[in-house]
Amino acid sequence: MSFAVRIVLVEPSHPGNIGASARAMKTMGFDQLVLVAPKDFPSAEATARASGADALLRQARIVESLNDAIADCAFVVGASARSRSLAWPTIGPRVYAETVKAQLAQGNVALVFGPEQSGLTNEDMARCHQLVQIPANPEYSSLNLAMAVQVLCYELRMAQPGGDGLSHDGAETRDAPLATADELNGFHEHMESVLTAAGFINEDHPKLLKLRLRRIFHRSRLDQTEINILRGMLKALDPRVIGSQQDKE
Ligand code: SAH
Numbered sequence: 343m344s345f346a347v348r349i350v351l352v353e354p355s356h357p358g359n360i361g362a363s364a365r366a367m368k369t370m371g372f373d374q375l376v377l378v379a380p381k382d383f384p385s386a387e388a389t390a391r392a393s394g395a396d397a398l399l400r401q402a403r404i405v406e407s408l409n410d411a412i413a414d415c416a417f418v419v420g421a422s423a424r425s426r427s428l429a430w431p432t433i434g435p436r437v438y439a440e441t442v443k444a445q446l447a448q449g450n451v452a453l454v455f456g457p458e459q460s461g462l463t464n465e466d467m468a469r470c471h472q473l474v475q476i477p478a479n480p481e482y483s484s485l486n487l488a489m490a491v492q493v494l495c496y497e498l499r500m501a502q503p504g505g506d507g508l509s510h511d512g513a514e515t516r517d518a519p520l521a522t523a524d525e526l527n528g529f530h531e532h533m534e535s536v537l538t539a540a541g542f543i544n545e546d547h548p549k550l551l552k553l554r555l556r557r558i559f560h561r562s563r564l565d566q567t568e569i570n571i572l573r574g575m576l577k578a579l580d581p582r583v584i585g586s587q588q589d590k591e
Pocket of ligand 1: 420421422423424454455456457458459460461462474475476477478483484485486487490
């Protein structure tokens with residue numbers, strides 16, 4: 343899984359943060375890094391902190407201004423730790439991830455981070471369609487630059503189907519298709535008949551128990567193999583079947 347989202351660092355002052363950002367990007371499947379007037383780059387410290395992501399650093403594009411970095415982008419999101427005097431539309435990471443996912447279909451998307459000391463200026467923010475803020479301690483809300491890159495890349499990754507390595511209904515970890523409503527109903531009717539024959543379901547007041555049993559098994563999202571196992575168990579435990587086997591013996 344790789345993402346066509348450009349990560350733009352505006353005037354990063356610490357080369358270590360550039361390297362750590364590259365590493366954060368690579369772990370999440372991003373590879374487009376643009377540096378706007380970095381104070382100290384290339385640098386041995388950046389390469390060291392990038393760890394295995396040094397190729398990503400070597401490919402980084404270096405530009406003079408934010409305008410150059412985002413010139414061909416149809417959607418620009420700025421990452422901001424705090425609200426400015428001028429209210430700018432700000433969203434949280436989950437909404438941002440959904441928004442970026444939708445915008446990627448329309449054109450290039452840039453995610454812009456500010457310098458460590460001062461953050462994005464009002465002029466920088468005026469280049470952004472939207473700001474995203476990572477919820478944090480209101481008294482100490484400024485994350486390290488590379489950590490902010492990590493969180494926002496992670497959120498984008500998680501918003502993809504299968505982003506957590508599993509499909510949302512767990513289907514990738516299944517070795518059989520989920521049971522259909524019909525198969526589930528067949529199982530419940532079978533279970534109810536066995537439990538009635540066993541005297542467990544009181545035929546005068548069966549309703550609530552039957553509903554509760556259905557609720558338990560609906561929660562467990564049974565697949566077809568599991569239904570077959572359960573029905574095999576019911577068959578083996580059915581007093582009518584056991585009785586007829588004993589008759590034969
Ligand atoms: N001191 C600056 C923060 C600089 S941190 C300020 O108060 O604005 C460097 C960059 O990391 C920020 O410009 C922003 O792009 C990103 N960042 C840090 N914390 C963040 C947060 N809570 N939400 C979103 N972005 C954040």
